[in-house]
Each structure stands twice: as C-alpha cells, then as structure tokens.
Amino acid sequence: MRPVKPPPFSYHRPESVAEALDVLADAGADGKVLAGGQSLLPLLSMRLAAPHRLVDVNRLADLAYVRSGPDGVRVGALARHAAVLRDDAAAAVQPLLRQALQLVAHPTIRNRGTSVGSLAHADPSGELTAVLALSGGTVTLASTSGRRDVPAAEFFVGPLESAIRPGELAVEAFFPAVPARTGTAFVEVSRRHGDYAVAGVAAAVTLAEDGTVTGARAAYLTMGPVPSAVDLGDVARAAGLRRPDADEPAAWRDAAAHAVSGLEPDDDIHATAAYRAELARVLTARALAEATRNAEGGHR
Numbered sequence: 001m002r003p004v005k006p007p008p009f010s011y012h013r014p015e016s017v018a019e020a021l022d023v024l025a026d027a028g029a030d031g032k033v034l035a036g037g038q039s040l041l042p043l044l045s046m047r048l049a050a051p052h053r054l055v056d057v058n059r060l061a062d063l064a065y066v067r068s069g070p071d072g073v074r075v076g077a078l079a080r081h082a083a084v085l086r087d088d089a090a091a092a093v094q095p096l097l098r099q100a101l102q103l104v105a106h107p108t109i110r111n112r113g114t115s116v117g118s119l120a121h122a123d124p125s126g127e128l129t130a131v132l133a134l135s136g137g138t139v140t141l142a143s144t145s146g147r148r149d150v151p152a153a154e155f156f157v158g159p160l161e162s163a164i165r166p167g168e169l170a171v172e173a174f175f176p177a178v179p180a181r182t183g184t185a186f187v188e189v190s191r192r193h194g195d196y197a198v199a200g201v202a203a204a205v206t207l208a209e210d211g212t213v214t215g216a217r218a219a220y221l222t223m224g225p226v227p228s229a230v231d232l233g234d235v236a237r238a239a240g241l242r243r244p245d246a247d248e249p250a251a252w253r254d255a256a257a258h259a260v261s262g263l264e265p266d267d268d269i270h271a272t273a274a275y276r277a278e279l280a281r282v283l284t285a286r287a288l289a290e291a292t293r294n295a296e297g298g299h300r
C-alpha cells in the first residue's frame with residue numbers, strides 16, 4: 001500500500017456544542033467530525049476519506065459523560081471507550097457494555113476512541129453496534145435545527161454508513177437497561193485479541209421465576225452490512241427451554257441455527273461466508289447458554 005498523507009483540509013476546534021453545530025451547519029457535506037480519530041485518521045491518511053473541513057469535538061467537555069439510571073445508560077459523545085468500560089454503574093445497568101468493550105481493540109485505542117464515534121463510524125464489525133442493536137438503543141443527533149433520536153434499527157444504514165446527516169453531531173447514545181431476570185453475554189472469535197472479530201454475537205436471555213426461558217435475543221457483528229438483532233423468544237418458548245438445561249450450548253442448537261439462517265455474511269480475506277455462518281451458529285449457542293447462566297447470576 002502506498003503511504004500517503006491526508007489531503008488538505010481546514011481545521012476547526014469549537015469550544016462549545018453550539019459553536020460545533022454552527023460550524024457543521026456551515027460546512028454541510030464538506031464537514032467531518034473528528035472525535036478520537038482512531039478510525040478517521042487512518043481513513044484520511046489512506047485517502048479513503050477527503051473532507052474539506054474537520055470539526056474536532058475534543059474540547060466539548062460537556063459531552064464527556066457516562067450517566068446510568070434505572071432506565072439505562074447515556075453515553076456522551078466525548079466519553080472514551082475506556083471510561084465506559086471502567087464505569088461500574090453502567091456495567092450493572094447494561095452489562096453488555098463492559099462485556100463488549102473489553103473486546104474492543106487495545107488499551108491505547110480505547111483510551112482515545114469514543115463509544116459514540118464507534119457507533120457513528122457504523123462499522124458492522126464494531127462491538128458496540130451489536131450492543132445498540134440488541135438493547136434497542138438510540139442515538140441522539142443534534143444540529144442547528146434541533147435534535148432527533150434515531151433508534152438502532154434505523155441508525156445503521158450500511159457498512160460505514162449511518163443515519164447522521166450533513167450538519168449533524170451525534171451527541172449521545174442511549175443503551176436501555178437489561179430487564180429484570182435477564183442475563184447477557186458477548187462472545188466473539190478474532191485472529192488475535194483486540195483485532196476486529198471474524199464473527200461475534202451479543203445475547204440476552206430472560207427467565208421466569210421457575211427458570212423457564214421467556215425471552216431470548218441475539219445480535220451479530222461482522223455478519224452482514226449492518227448489525228442485525230434476532231428475536232429468539234418464540235423458538236425458545238416453543239422448545240420449552242428452562243434451566244439448568246438451558247445453561248448448556250446444546251440446548252440452544254436449534255435456536256442458533258434459526259438465528260443464523262437469516263444472516264448474510266460476506267467472504268473476505270479472513271473467512272468464507274460459509275465458515276463465518278458456521279462460526280456464528282456455534283458462538284450463538286455459547287452466548288445464549290452463558291447469558292442464561294448470567295440471568296440468575298446477579299446481573300439484575
């Protein structure tokens with residue numbers, strides 16, 4: 001690959017959200033937000049992106065928050081992956097955040113990369129995209145015209161393409177709390193720890209008082225153009241799954257096959273589509289079994 005430098009751009013470093021929105025409105029389609037830079041700077045250096053105006057949001061300290069409440073976790077645009085990963089309250093309210101973030105890249109990248117930036121980047125291999133899809137979260141987008149909340153199902157439009165319009169800044173991501181008696185798990189396979197996953201799955205399982213499975217969901221990364229979430233509650237209920245059997249991957253074999261049958265993974269240099277589908281099937285069963293164990297393990 002030919003080493004190159006970024007194409008010329010003008011650089012803005014607003015001191016407030018209002019100023020950032022003004023600059024973004026003025027820049028329109030020529031503008032690009034710079035957050036942690038962990039994905040954008042490589043794209044610029046390889047000249048795969050060539051915005052005329054970069055709007056660096058790193059001075060917007062008001063957006064560097066992680067707030068947890070009974071309804072869920074709100075992550076501001078300047079919260080770094082590392083801050084979200086460390087946050088005990090966030091992990092208690094929505095355990096998938098910590099389960100996923102410990103698999104994202106390496107500490108140096110997590111110290112700089114932002115969780116909202118990772119959603120805005122909309123890489124279907126990004127762990128947090130699957131967490132947002134599984135939890136049914138939203139992303140709040142702000143512009144000089146106002147704010148709008150975009151649900152996960154509408155936020156991811158295609159690979160590296162989100163619903164963010166020119167002039168908009170993603171100011172917050174909201175991850176709803178896991179329901180009561182619900183366990184979660186995040187399982188993936190990557191060639192080396194910290195690499196993007198060959199395939200991965202986030203899972204959530206809800207149990208009744210008597211241990212019967214009443215709800216089950218899975219969401220995938222690297223298994224299609226956008227992170228898809230699959231509801232497996234009907235399959236699990238029809239099979240009459242309940243603990244302790246449901247703690248074993250074998251109990252989830254049919255549900256996993258059903259979940260993966262609707263996915264459309266691609267071939268790439270790391271794996272064929274067929275290998276990826278088989279891997280996802282095995283990981284789904286493992287993740288659902290682990291989520292079942294966690295459901296009564298005190299997550300909620």
Ligand SMILES: Cc1cc2nc3c(=O)[nH]c(=O)nc-3n(C[C@H](O)[C@H](O)[C@H](O)COP(=O)(O)OP(=O)(O)OC[C@H]3O[C@@H](n4cnc5c(N)ncnc54)[C@H](O)[C@@H]3O)c2cc1C
Nearest residue numbers: 033035036037038039040105113114117118120126127170
């Ligand atoms: C070696 C390496 C390994 C990595 N491995 C993983 C991994 O395993 N899993 C994973 O998920 N990620 C991985 N990443 C990516 C990392 O998580 C990034 O931090 C993240 O994808 C982007 O966050 P950022 O803050 O760095 O965004 P930036 O790089 O600054 O921006 C990325 C894109 O999002 C847009 N953007 C960012 N913030 C906003 C906002 N608030 N509003 C509107 N648009 C915005 C930018 O304009 C740009 O288009 C890796 C990165 C590297 C360099």
